[in-house]
Amino acid sequence: MPMEHRHGTQKRKIIEVNMKVRYGFVSNSSSTSFICEVCNRTEVGWDSGSVTDYDMVTCINEHTFCTEHLVADQKVKPSREVPESACPICSYIDMSYCDIKRYFLQTTPYTIEEVFVGIKAINKRRKKVYDNEYVEYVLKAKNITSDDLLNELKNKYPKYPDFMSSLRG
């Protein structure tokens, strides 16, 4: 997924969200899927919809998440312009498994393959490692909590977009 092209139209955003999800699905071409980056709730529709049909919103930095994760004192109407202050990911309150996976792949020696070996040992049918599985594995291996990690990132990158640009390397 070319994450550097994050500045497209809304239509483009929806397509990117679909592709992110399709990765994990055997789906036919007419389905539309949305995944919450915070809790992994996934919704699949059979004709084109938008995130707001599934109680989800997208922030200005293109994080997609359930409305229930909106920052508590920053309730906003479901819209396409959720500001950073209302996004739990941009506010370092919750983590995006997708972003953190990329961060760990770049900054730690832990590989997807190594996590996959462990998963395969338990369930031979598994075909891939989910982002959250990889992230949880690395957190455990580093012996830190998600809060420790979020604090580390916040110190390193006071503004979330700075973190995002570091991921583009």
Ligand SMILES: [Zn+2]
């Ligand atoms: Zn969610």
Ligand SMILES: [Zn+2]
């Ligand atoms: Zn965000």
